[in-house]
Amino acid sequence: MRVGKISSGSAAAALTLLAFGCAAPGTRAGGPEATPTSGQPSPSVVAVPTGPQADAPPNHGDNNSWKQRRELSEADERTGKKLAVRIRPKLEALRAAGDFAPASTRRALLDLGIKADAIEVTAMRTPTGQETTPPGAVYAVHFAQVGCVIGDVRPERVMVEVTASAAEFGCLEPFSH
Structure with missing residues (x-):
């Protein structure tokens, strides 16, 4: 048997094959599954998100803090619910009449005795596309x-x-897109 010199390219190729061939089972695509060496199953490793919105950018909360609404007191909540109970029938009547105009909605709210400076009414937004x-x-x-x-x-x-x-x-979030 003749032993000769191995070229550096052949040596690199041999080392690469050796490294890939010695990879642990289950680490290559299509390779055999890894089997534990002890009688106990391997513990699963699960990535646990950190923070309240781990899939959001780190500054998501700061960037959207302008949207955060205040808290209503119980008294304010009751006042709002009473107002909502007065508003709904007026707007249901508009809907039943097929009147969806912003001017009609504004007029219905004014007819309830709500002050003009407390009312905002706009047309629906045109959906993207x-x-x-x-x-x-x-x-x-x-x-x-x-x-x-x-x-x-x-x-x-x-x-x-x-x-x-x-x-x-205020009350109506501005359209941003």
Whole structure:
């Protein structure tokens, strides 16, 4: 048997094959499953998210803090619910009449005795990728310095929700896209 010199390229190739060939079972795609060497099953390793929104960027909370609404006191919550109970029938009547115009929604809220400066009404937003704005109106009624009754009137529903205002924008979150 003749032993000769091995070229550096052949040596590198041999070492590479050796390294891949010696990989632990289960570490290569399509390779055999790893089997524990003891009689006990291997403990599973599970990545545990850290923080409240581990899949969100680290500054997600700061970037969206402007959307955070205040807390309503129990008294403000009761005031808002009473106002919502007055608002819903007026807006349901508009919906039943097929009237989804923002001006009609504003008039209905004014007819309830709500002051004009406490009312915001806008048209529905045009959904991204569509050219036509859907019928309907979005509204907000400010009450008790921090409260809002918000919602919309559209063909399929009337939404009435009691919530608190946000420091940065009040009752209706501005459209950002």
